[in-house]
Amino acid sequence: xxxxxxxxxxxxxxxxxxxxxxxxxxxxxxxxxxxxxxxxxxxxxxxxxxxxxxxxxxxxxxxxxxxxxxxxxxxxxxxxxxxxxxxxxxxxxxxxxxxxxxxxxxxxxxxxxxxxxxxxxxxxxxxxxxxxxxxxxxxxxxxxxx
Amino acid sequence: xxxxxxxxxxxxxxxxxxxxxxxxxxxxxxxxxxxxxxxxxxxxxxxxxxxxxxxxxxxxxxxxxxxxxxxxxxxxxxxxxxxxxxxxxxxxxxxxxxxxxxxxxxxxxxxxxxxxxxxxxxxxxxxxxxxxxxxxxxxxxxxxxxxxxxxxxxxxxxxxxxxxxxxxxxxxxxxxxxxxxxxxxxxxxxxxxxxxxxxxxxxxxxxxxxxxxxxxxxxxxxxxxxxxxxxxxxxxxxxxxxxxxxxxxxxxxxxxxxxxxxxxxxxxxxxxxxxxxxxxxxxxxxxxxxxxxxxxxxxxx
Numbered sequence: 223x224x225x226x227x228x229x230x231x232x233x234x235x236x237x238x239x240x241x242x243x244x245x246x247x248x249x250x251x252x253x254x255x256x257x258x259x260x261x262x263x264x265x266x267x268x269x270x271x272x273x274x275x276x277x278x279x280x281x282x283x284x285x286x287x288x289x290x291x292x293x294x295x296x297x298x299x300x301x302x303x304x305x306x307x308x309x310x311x312x313x314x315x316x317x318x319x320x321x322x323x324x325x326x327x328x329x330x331x332x333x334x335x336x337x338x339x340x341x342x343x344x345x346x347x348x349x350x351x352x353x354x355x356x357x358x359x360x361x362x363x364x365x366x367x368x
Numbered sequence: 369x370x371x372x373x374x375x376x377x378x379x380x381x382x383x384x385x386x387x388x389x390x391x392x393x394x395x396x397x398x399x400x401x402x403x404x405x406x407x408x409x410x411x412x413x414x415x416x417x418x419x420x421x422x423x424x425x426x427x428x429x430x431x432x433x434x435x436x437x438x439x440x441x442x443x444x445x446x447x448x449x450x451x452x453x454x455x456x457x458x459x460x461x462x463x464x465x466x467x468x469x470x471x472x473x474x475x476x477x478x479x480x481x482x483x484x485x486x487x488x489x490x491x492x493x494x495x496x497x498x499x500x501x502x503x504x505x506x507x508x509x510x511x512x513x514x515x516x517x518x519x520x521x522x523x524x525x526x527x528x529x530x531x532x533x534x535x536x537x538x539x540x541x542x543x544x545x546x547x548x549x550x551x552x553x554x555x556x557x558x559x560x561x562x563x564x565x566x567x568x569x570x571x572x573x574x575x576x577x578x579x580x581x582x583x584x585x586x587x588x589x590x591x592x593x594x595x596x597x598x599x600x601x602x603x604x605x606x607x608x609x610x611x612x613x614x615x616x617x618x619x620x621x622x623x624x625x626x627x628x629x630x631x632x633x634x635x636x637x638x639x640x641x642x643x644x645x646x647x648x649x650x651x652x653x654x655x656x657x658x659x660x661x662x663x664x665x666x667x668x669x
Contacts, residue, residue: 248413248414249417251414252417255414280411302418303412303467305412305415305417306412306413341431343413343431344413344431346430
C-alpha cells in the first residue's frame with residue numbers, strides 16, 4: 223500500500239486554513255470564493271459539458287479536462303449567492319488544475335475534512351465539497367482512459 | 369425593550385398577527401433603534417459575509433442553533449450563551465431575515481420561539497427582496513455588545529412534535545407535508561437538486577396533505593395575502609379553527625416556513641413543527657408510510 227501524497231498546492235491551501243484561528247477560516251473561504259476563476263471562453267454557453275454536483279445544495283457545475291499530455295484542468299461555475307459552494311469549487315479548481323491525472327486521482331477523498339472547516343462550516347456542508355472532489359476524480363478517470 | 373410594530377402594510381393587517389412581519393421600509397427606518405436586533409439566518413454559511421443589513425448579526429442554523437453532537441437544538445445554557453454573544457436581550461425585538469424566501473429565518477424564529485423569546489419577527493421577502501429594493505448592505509463587521517441573556521429552558525411541548533407525537537397524532541388531526549410533489553409521492557427522498565440526506569424510504573406520512581411550502585410565497589418573495597392563504601389552507605386543504613396541526617418536510621426548515629404561516633399569519637393556535645421530518649420518518653423502522661399522490665389512510669388503532 224502506498225501512502226497518498228497530497229499535491230503541494232492542495233497542501234499549501236490546507237496549511238493556509240489550519241494556520242488561522244477557526245473563526246477566521248470562514249473569511250479565507252470567502253476569499254477563495256471571490257477567486258473562483260471564470261470559465262474559459264470555449265466552455266462558455268455549453269452547459270451540456272458540465273456535470274452538476276448534486277451533493278451541494280446550491281447549483282454548482284464542474285467540468286474537468288485532461289489534455290494530451292495528461293494534465294488536468296478543472297473549471298466550475300456557481301452563483302454568487304452561494305459563496306460557500308463557490309469557495310469549495312475555487313479551492314479544488316486552483317488545487318487540481320495543472321496536476322497530472324495520476325496526482326488528481328491520488329488526492330485522498332477526505333481532503334475536504336482536513337481543512338479545519340468542519341466545525342465552522344458543518345459536516346453536511348463539507349460533504350458537498352467531498353462530492354465535488356469525487357466527481358472531479360471520476361471525470362479524470364473517464365477522460366484519461368484509452 | 370421592544371420596538372413598536374409595523375402598521376404600515378395593508379397586507380399585514382389582514383393577518384392574525386400583523387406584528388410578526390416588518391416591511392423593508394420599516395426596517396430601514398428603524399435600523400439602530402435601541403431594543404431592535406436584526407438577525408440574518410441563511411442556508412449558505414458565508415452569504416452574510418458577502419454583505420448584510422447594517423448592524424445585523426448572523427445566526428447559523430448548522431453551527432449555532434443545532435447541538436453539535438445530539439440531533440437536537442442547543443439547550444437553555446447554549447441558547448443564553450448564543451444570544452448573549454449576539455447582543456440580544458430577552459425583551460429585545462428581533463427581526464430575522466435570510467435567503468431562500470426566509471426558510472432559515474423562519475426556522476430560526478421557530479427555535480427562538482421554543483425558548484419563549486417573545487418578540488421575534490420576519491422581514492417580509494427576506495434578503496433577496498431587501499437587496500432587490502436597493503436597500504443598504506455592508507460588509508462592515510457588526511460588533512454587538514454582549515448581553516446577559518437569561519438561561520431559559522426550552523419548551524418543546526407546544527410548538528415541536530417528535531416522532532412519537534406524530535404517531536399519536538395519526539388519524540386525530542391534520543398533517544401537512546410541505547415537500548415537493550416528488551418527495552411526497554415517494555419518487556425521491558430529497559428535494560429536487562438537493563443532496564441526499566439519508567432517508568431510506570420514499571413517500572409521506574399517511575393522511576398528510578401535500579402543500580409545498582412555496583405556495584405561501586407571492587411573486588415578490590413575500591408572503592401571500594390573507595385571502596390567498598385562506599384559499600389554500602382553509603378552503604382547499606380544509607384546515608379549520610381548533611385543529612391540532614403538524615407540519616413537516618425533510619429536516620424541518622421548509623416546514624418552519626409553513627408553521628409560521630399557519631401559526632402567525634392564519635392564527636391556528638395548535639401548530640407543531642415535526643423537525644425530525646422525513647429524514648427521521650423515512651428511516652424509522654415500522655412506521656406507516658403512504659406512497660403516490662393520495663394522502664392515504666391513517667392506520668387503524
